[in-house]
Structures are given as C-alpha cells and as structure tokens.
Amino acid sequence: MAQHPQPPKAFRGRWLTDPAARAAYSEGAGPYRVVPAAVAIPADRDDLPRLLEHAGDEGLALVPRAAGSGMPGGNVGSGIMLDLQQLDRPLAVSERGVATVGAAVTWQALDEAAAAQEMRLPPDPSSGAFCTIGGMVATNAAGARSVCYGSIRRWVRGLELVTTNGECTWLTRGAPGSPVACAGRTPEFGAVPRWVERFERDAAGPIRSAADLVRRRFPRTRKNSAGYALDAYLDTGDLLDLVIGSEGTLGVITRVELELDVRPGAVAGLLLGVADLEQLGSLIEHLLPLEPAALELLDRTYLDLAGEQARLPDDAAAVLLVDFESIDPDAVRGTVEEAVAAARSLSSFAERALDPEEHARLWELRHAASPVLAALPDTKRSLQIIEDGCVPVPALGDYLAGVRAAAQALDIQVVAFGHAGDGHLHVNALVDTTEPDFEARLATLFDRVTDLVITLGGTPSGEHGDGRLRAGALERVYGAEIIELFHHVKQAFDPQGVMNPGVIIPEPGARPLDHLKVGGDAAAIPETLARGLRDIERTGGWGVSRLELLGGGESP
DSSP: OOSSOOOOTTOOSEEEOSHHHHHHTSBOSSSBBOOOSEEEEOSSTTHHHHHHHHHHHHTOOEEEESSOOOSSSTTOOSSEEEEOTTSOOOEEEOTTSEEEEETTOBHHHHHHHHHTTTEEOSOOOTTTTTOBHHHHHHHTOOOTTHHHHOOGGGGEEEEEEEOTTSOEEEEETTOSSOOEEOTTSSSOTTSOOHHHHHIIIIIHHHHHHTHHHHHHHSOOSSOOOSSOOHHHHHHHOOTHHHHTTOTTSSOEEEEEEEEOEEOOSEEEEEEEEESOGGGHHHHHHHHGGGOOSEEEEEEHHHHHHHGGGTOOOTTOSEEEEEEEEESOHHHHHHHHHHHHHHHTTTOSOEEEEOSHHHHHHHHHGGGTHHHHHHTOOTTEEEEOSSOOOBOOGGGHHHHHHHHHHHHHHTTOEEEEEEEGGGTEEEEEEEEETTSTTHHHHHHHHHHHHHHHHHHTTOBSOSSSOOTTTSGGGHHHHHOHHHHHHHHHHHHHHOTTOOBSTTSSSOOTTOOTTTTBSSSTTSOOOOHHHHHHHHHHHHHTOTTSOGGGGGSTTSOO
16 A cells, blocks of 8 residues: 555545544554554545545555444554544434434434434443444444343344445345445446345355355354354345444445334342352343343452442352333332342342432442543553453353453453343453563463353354454354355455455454554554543543544644
C-alpha cells in the first residue's frame, strides 16, 4: 500500500493522512494499537459506494468502524480506517413494533425511541450507551438478557449492505427469490447484485453439500459468534445470516430493520451464592426452566476486585445475579420464590430484590469492578485476551476452574464475569507491563484457554466476534474443511479481499498478540494522543469522535 493512499474522485467526505489523525484511530476498546494508513469519514451514506468501489479497484484495505468499542481487534488495522460513526442516523419506530434505523444509531437512542411506544430491543450490551446498531449486527452482539432473548440475529428483519464493487443490496429475512440492488444505486434497481451471482455459483453449493459436516463441527453452545454463521444460513437460507456477525469483512451495513419486543411491566432480582464451582452448572440448569431474563455470574476474582462494594461472604466462590420479568408484579415475585426453592440445595445464600430500589442496588454489584479496572495504573493493565469463551452450560464450572488454574500457573491475575445462563464468560487478564515476559505468558494463556474451551465443546467467541485476536484459532475450532467454506463466502462477497483483512480470515503469519497497545513493541504515537486514548479507555468514552482528540474536531 502506498504511504499516502488517495481518496476516490468525487469523494465528499474527509480523507485524513496526517500522523495525528491516524494515531487517533489506532486503538479501540481491545488490547491492540495499529496505526492506519489513512482515515476516511464519508459525508453521508451516498459516499460509501464510490469509496468501496475505489478500494476494490485499487486494492486498498478498509477497516469499517463506528464507536470502536469492540474487544477483539476488528476495529483497528493498517489500511484505510472507515469511520462510520458520522453517518446519518434515521430512526423510526412503527406501531407494529418494527424499527428502521441507520447503522450509526446507538442502542441507547433506539431504546429511548422505542420506550415511547412501550417497546424495546431486548439484546442490551453493557456498551449500549455508545455502541451502534451496525456494530451490534456486525458482531452478532448480545448482552445480559441473551439467556432469554438471544443475540441480535433473531431480531434482524432486514439490512442494507454496500459491497466493494459499489453495489448496495437490501437483504430481507424470509423473502422469496434473490436479493436485488437498492434504488438509486449501481447496478440498476431490480438487478441481481454480482456478489449474489458469485455466491450462488461458487459458495452456495459447497456449503449445502457440507451441511452434515457444518452441523457436526459447529459448537453446541447457546451462543457463538466465531467465523461465518454457516449453520444459521443452512437453517434459514437467508443471506443476511452470513452478514450478521461478519465483522465488516463482507461489506458495510448502512441500514437495519429490527423486530422489537414489549417492555416488561415488572422486574425482580435475586442474588445467589455459589460455594462450590463443581455445582455451578447444576445450579444454572435448575434455574433455566424458570426462564430468567438475565443470569449473570460474578467470580470470586471479580468480587475481590470490587472490594468493599461487594460485602459478600468470604466463602462465596462466585455469585449469580438473576433477573425475572413479567407484565404482572405478583407473578414475577412468585417466580423469584420458585427460584429460591429450586436453588436451595445448591446455593449458599439468597438475597431477594423485589422493588425497584432493591433491584437497582443489586445490579450495582454487576458494575462495581469497572471503576476499579479503569483506575489501574498504566503499568498494570486490564487486557481482553481470553475474554469471550462460551461452553455448554453443564461445563461452565469446569471452564471457570480451568481458566483459574491456567492463569495461576502463569502467575497472571484474572477477573471473570459474564452470562452464566449461556455458559459464557468474559475474563480480563491484569498484567504488569513492566515485566519483560508478560507478552509470552499472555500468549501461553491464550493457547491454553483456547484448547480448554474447544475440549469442553465450546467456542472462543461467544458474542464479540473473532477480530484479529481469534481469527487464527478458528481452524482449531472448526477444522480445515469449514475454513475452506469461509474462504468461499469471503471470495463471493469481497473478491478483492479488501474488507477488514485479517479478521475472521487470518493474514499469513499473524499472531494473536501482535500489535498490543502496551509493552516495548507498542507502535509509537504522539504522547498527547496516547493520553487521550487512555482517557477514553478509563472513562468508557467510546461514543466520542476521535477527531475531538485533535482539538476542535479538526485535523491539524
């Protein structure tokens, strides 16, 4: 790639190549720092087709990105950073409970609009204040309520996709016939897009022929965002199921149509103590028939980090935070009592939260460690290296114990929490970046935990996608035959290979811990920008435009 790649003719947006602007986009929420070659900020949605076509013609790698809150590195890269956060944000909620939104609309903005009609989009990531709907669809995001409502996949009715030959296609769930180009774009409205023809010619047949292999190889977990969703595509025949969770590797999502759900009238909670991790899976399985809306685990390591905010018995190996929802307050209180009875022989204590104030205090515990993690000194950093493993629910206790043992053997402190009802844990590694071997120990931990999750029949990517972190591990998860099918999908949508290279399909020779934002090998960027990016990390300010780091919203 040229040192200063040029924008396409008639591009009306901003094209930045100065070092400061590029450095401002070098980090996301995950562990990486990669300085892009340029930053492209389209003026509007109509700027995208010519930009993507230009990238395909010139072989310019594009890295689509909105808030940058994704963890595994799909939002950084050495190509052209494509800032989608500034796109137009149409937002309409119909009386039928259907939302049509621009991809740059945040979950919170949609939630506020839907609340006016007593509706909601149930998948609710903890980053909902700033994560965008396009980013959620691109990673098949979920959240605390996934145990009841699943990931965003089941709520997507349609989406608009722009691919690297400039074609804009609307994909509708369950629609008969082939997708067609969007009005006002090339090719002419009503024509079958070229990528659809390539897919039907080169990819659809091999995928269908391998249906039995796909079903054997894909993990039997409640959640999975690893690779392209061949299993979902085989179940529905909908091409949008391949785009959902594709992490910007197949094209750019610009519009989304979503099914909404009625907001519950009453919510109640329950805090359960877990004294023995061997009983964790059994305890969860006792609770799942009661259809909890959320079932979250906070490990002892998390409780210790929370310190005085936790105030729980010292013998608690973990706690479970359980939510129940209903239109009837009496019914939801009755379900809490059923849960207490179901858990009595397997839990060490039970604390009810039956009114809104008690419920809010209970969930404060879920957020207690975040300020502590954010306040860690620069020499002790929280790195998301093994942060998204999901296993069958009965194996969750074994997974948590195995992660603890692997980390202890390598003298790495970890903090574990997550979506226990799905068998899904987020684990942050806390490392002293002044130690000369911390990268090697983290790499060993990554390998050992990846082997552990595969041995237990799980997936290393529960809801955050693969990014650059886990792309190279996918062959260990699926085998070479499935990876070949992934290549067929990629080739059909993006034959030039310019959309987010290195994500899902790994680049040759890439290692998962290349390009960390900390340590002696971290890319050099101006100190003022490094401090600004660190402040965003500390405060969770991912909704802030990176241009604000440059002063006045303008590039110097």
